[in-house]
Amino acid sequence: MKAFTYLTPGSAEEAVGLLGQHGPQAQVIAGGQSLLLAMKTRTARPSALVSLAGVDDLAGVRLAASGELVVGATTTYAALSRAPLTGWHTEIAAVAGNLADRPVRTMGTIGGALCDAGPRYDMLTLVTGTGARLEVLGPSGVRTLSPGEFFAPGGGTTLAADEILAAIRFPAADAFTRVVFAKFRQRTFDAALASVLCAARPGNGGVQITVGAVRPVPVVATAADPEAVAAEVLDAAGGPPLVQYQRELVRTLTAQTLSTVNGS
Ligand SMILES: Cc1cc2nc3c(=O)[nH]c(=O)nc-3n(C[C@H](O)[C@H](O)[C@H](O)COP(=O)(O)OP(=O)(O)OC[C@H]3O[C@@H](n4cnc5c(N)ncnc54)[C@H](O)[C@@H]3O)c2cc1C
Structure with a gap:
């Protein structure tokens, strides 16, 4: 791990000021769960760490x-x-x-x-x-x-x-009548191989389906049917084509979450 200066601001504004003073080689550290791993493998090499641990207002x-x-x-x-x-x-x-x-x-x-x-x-x-x-x-x-x-x-x-x-x-607690999140992971402590969130709006607002983990950023689907959602994510720009198992995961998780959010 490369040597670094450890800075302990007392407020969010002070943290921003320290980042400005120390330039782009300075990095914020919060819980350190991702950053410390990256520093150990030297994929991150900050010259200064600005700790948010003592910033109560955050x-x-x-x-x-x-x-x-x-x-x-x-x-x-x-x-x-x-x-x-x-x-x-x-x-x-x-x-x-x-x-x-x-x-x-x-x-x-x-x-x-x-x-x-x-x-x-x-x-x-x-x-x-x-x-x-x-x-x-x-x-x-x-x-x-x-x-x-x-x-x-x-x-x-x-x-x-x-x-x-x-x-x-x-959004406020009454913005959705129900929100259901589901994911598939290999072991309990693994990150998701695919995740789906269904958010049902009140009245005739419909259900919004969002698919995560299979693209660099989550995809908000315009389709409403599990097969069509999987096809839409398959076509989404910004990543390699989905392989068959990801397509199956997206289809199955979408069907599960839709069924739960619709109360069936
Ligand atoms: C073993 C393991 C299992 C995991 N499993 C899962 C999982 O199942 N699901 C899941 O969702 N995640 C999982 N994670 C990832 C985990 O969610 C993240 O590592 C953690 O939330 C990062 O938060 P942190 O506070 O530790 O960030 P840090 O490691 O402190 O920072 C991460 C990055 O964000 C920047 N940063 C942090 N806070 C701020 C801020 N407020 N403003 C600007 N920049 C900031 C840092 O500079 C750094 O670049 C796993 C991680 C590990 C190590």
């Missing part, structure tokens, strides 16, 4: 006056899984409580997963499928992005080197 879960659920970027999976949530928000807690293993859930943060943007991470599918908004803090203040603006089309994010993800704003 952690925690609260309801905004609008009803949106605001999750601080450094909220760990473990904290999120224990949050007292209602309505469709309970699915957020369920997803956070059913990934990786206990040490990763204890240290890993929702913001770290989204900024690392691993295509197989569950949180990418969750924020895309529910149309969450991502609050990004930079030197000139906060900008709020849709998942389509936050994730780069070929993978990774559009964050500038001196920006941090501050919070994720999920």
Whole structure:
């Protein structure tokens, strides 16, 4: 591991300032679950690490006056899984409580997963499928992005080197009548080989189907039938053609989640 300077800001603004001062070789560290592995294998070689561990205003879960659920970027999976949530928000807690293993859930943060943007991470599918908004803090203040603006089309994010993800704003508890997430993984602590999220809107709003893990970024389907969804993802730009087993997984997970969300 290459030597680095370890910096401990006390606020989000100070963290952004330190990133600006130390230049593009500086990197934020949250729970370290992805970054430390990358540093050990030298695929990441930051000269300075800006730790978000002591930045209290970036952690925690609260309801905004609008009803949106605001999750601080450094909220760990473990904290999120224990949050007292209602309505469709309970699915957020369920997803956070059913990934990786206990040490990763204890240290890993929702913001770290989204900024690392691993295509197989569950949180990418969750924020895309529910149309969450991502609050990004930079030197000139906060900008709020849709998942389509936050994730780069070929993978990774559009964050500038001196920006941090501050919070994720999920739609209000009554925005969906039900949200169902399902994934297939080989072992319980493995990342998903395919994931599907179905979000049912009230009234005649219909069900939105989002497929994750098989493309660099999740795909929001326009089709409504499992076979057609699999075909649509198969054709999605930004990755090699899906192999047969991925197609089967997408079709089966879509059928399962649709059946659950429709209550049949
Ligand atoms: C053994 C193992 C199993 C796993 N299994 C799963 C799984 O089943 N499902 C799943 O979804 N994920 C899985 N993961 C991935 C896990 O979700 C991520 O490693 C973790 O959430 C990353 O968060 P972190 O806080 O540790 O980020 P870090 O490792 O600290 O940071 C990751 C990256 O994001 C950047 N970063 C972090 N926070 C911010 C911020 N607020 N603003 C800007 N940049 C930031 C860092 O600079 C770094 O580039 C697994 C990981 C491991 C190690």
